[in-house]
Structures are given as structure tokens and as C-alpha cells.
Amino acid sequence: MNEVDHLLEHRFETLSLEEKLEVKRLGPHHPRDIGISQTAGKNIRAFNVEWFAKKKWLTASIQKKALFCFPCLLFGGSGGEVTWSRTGYKDLKHLSERITKHESSNSHLDNAMKLGIFGRVNVAVQIDSAYRRGINEHNRQVEENRYVLGQIITCIKLCGKCETALRGHNESADFLNPGIFRCIFETMCEGDARLQRHYDAQPVFKGTSSTTIQNKLLDCMYDVYRPTR
Structure with missing residues (x-):
């Protein structure tokens, strides 16, 4: 050739x-x-x-x-x-x-x-490609977080409609009565791979740290709801 x-x-x-x-x-x-x-x-x-x-x-x-x-x-x-x-x-x-x-x-x-x-990728093209990959990954992660947050808010709203407490006295993984919030959220995860992946990777949904997250979400939801009254 x-x-x-x-x-x-x-x-x-x-x-x-x-x-x-x-x-x-x-x-x-x-x-x-x-x-x-x-x-x-x-x-x-x-x-x-x-x-x-x-x-x-x-x-x-x-x-x-x-x-x-x-x-x-x-x-x-x-x-x-x-x-x-x-x-x-x-x-x-x-x-x-x-x-x-x-x-x-x-x-x-x-x-x-x-x-x-000939055949070599231009350095500027490589930098631009890496930048675009970083932006795409960031956007993907933001979209993923928004989705998970939306599902968590749905759980909280459901608990509010049923007038049930979000938490039990003990939300450790081995406690028999962890609270309605965790029960609903874990049930939602069973049919949602994205939610399950996030739940498994983020310890903030388990134990005492979940209390802090729930309280912050409740405060944010209240701030959004209050001006419409």
C-alpha cells in the first residue's frame, strides 16, 4: 500500500x-x-x-x-x-x-x-472535548439530583397528606420500626434503579443524618409554600 x-x-x-x-x-x-x-x-x-x-x-x-x-x-x-x-x-x-x-x-x-x-488530534480539540465531557457530566449529575430530590419531596408530601410522622424513634438500618418516610422511600427504590443507586450511595438517607436532611427539606418547602398563602 x-x-x-x-x-x-x-x-x-x-x-x-x-x-x-x-x-x-x-x-x-x-x-x-x-x-x-x-x-x-x-x-x-x-x-x-x-x-x-x-x-x-x-x-x-x-x-x-x-x-x-x-x-x-x-x-x-x-x-x-x-x-x-x-x-x-x-x-x-x-x-x-x-x-x-x-x-x-x-x-x-x-x-x-x-x-x-496527520492523524493526530489537535490539542485545542482535545481540551475542548474534555471541557464538553465535563459539562455533560455536570449536567447529568444535576438532572439526577433533581430527580432524586423530587422523589424525596413526593415522599414528604405523602406523609403530610396522611398526617403521619416522618421518622420513628430510631432510624438505624436494623431497627424494626424506622418510620414511614424510610418505608415509603425504600419501597419506591424497589422499582426505580436510579433512586436505588442514589439511596445505596448516599448515607444521608440513613440513621440520624437523615433527620437533618428531612428538616432542611421541610424548611425549604415551607419557605416556598408560605408566600402563596
Whole structure:
């Protein structure tokens, strides 16, 4: 998938995100037998594959017998740099100086940066995502608390309608007569997973601490009710 000939036929921009990420993961293809050579009189220059180790961005086309720049092949070249991204480079005599010139070009630097950050989530996006998750969790918890509070108020109102005491003399978990409020609330929990989860997690509904909560709720309910009289 990361071979030059494959990428020339299937342009990087047309690939799916998964395919693009796989191409990046594989990196530049370094074929060992590419047969790139150049004849000058009686001299024959052959490409030395050690260049691949020196320049990690370098890759080659087996079919074209030419050298390419991997980042520029993926993201495109401009001006005179299209040789490294489209047609391929073959002039071995001037290879060293042309490599130096290309890797200092704006086109190569831009494409190398694009490849480096491709697939990475922007830090600002991560922060924004974490912020939104925090807001969503806060809103969920507020909604949950409102629901539970509404059910507790319903219990208190029911006790008021029946003119029964909210509490018994002892509201410890093992006492046989804990009071009508706890009995009603625990009965409501049996068919309500949200309420049961909150009841199990919050000890304020049990023992002497529940008395404080009930008194505070009664005071709040009275403050709301009193102005309407």
C-alpha cells in the first residue's frame, strides 16, 4: 500500500482515513533492487540504497526507476518540486545537491509537517472535548439530583397528606420500626434503579443524618409554600 507505484495510481487524497493512516504507519517504501542507474561515457552510476538510511523521506518507484519524496508524493509538490512528487528524479550525478535543495524547499517542509501531524488530534480539540465531557457530566449529575430530590419531596408530601410522622424513634438500618418516610422511600427504590443507586450511595438517607436532611427539606418547602398563602 505504501509503494510509490501504488500511490501514483491511487492518489493519497482519494484514500479512506483508515488507508491513509496505514500508509503513514508503513512509511516510505525502500525497495532493495530498483535498478536506477545512469551512464556517462564509459562510467555507470548506480543508485546506492544506503541513501534510504540517510534520508528517511526518500522512496523509489520500481516501474519508473526513479526516486520520490514520500511526504511530497502524498501531499503534492509545487513549482520545480513536482519532480519529487509526480515524475520522479533520475539524475544520479547531481543527486546529493538536489536532495539538499529539495529538503530545504518550502514545499517539502510543508508536506513533511502535514505528514507529521496527520492523524493526530489537535490539542485545542482535545481540551475542548474534555471541557464538553465535563459539562455533560455536570449536567447529568444535576438532572439526577433533581430527580432524586423530587422523589424525596413526593415522599414528604405523602406523609403530610396522611398526617403521619416522618421518622420513628430510631432510624438505624436494623431497627424494626424506622418510620414511614424510610418505608415509603425504600419501597419506591424497589422499582426505580436510579433512586436505588442514589439511596445505596448516599448515607444521608440513613440513621440520624437523615433527620437533618428531612428538616432542611421541610424548611425549604415551607419557605416556598408560605408566600402563596
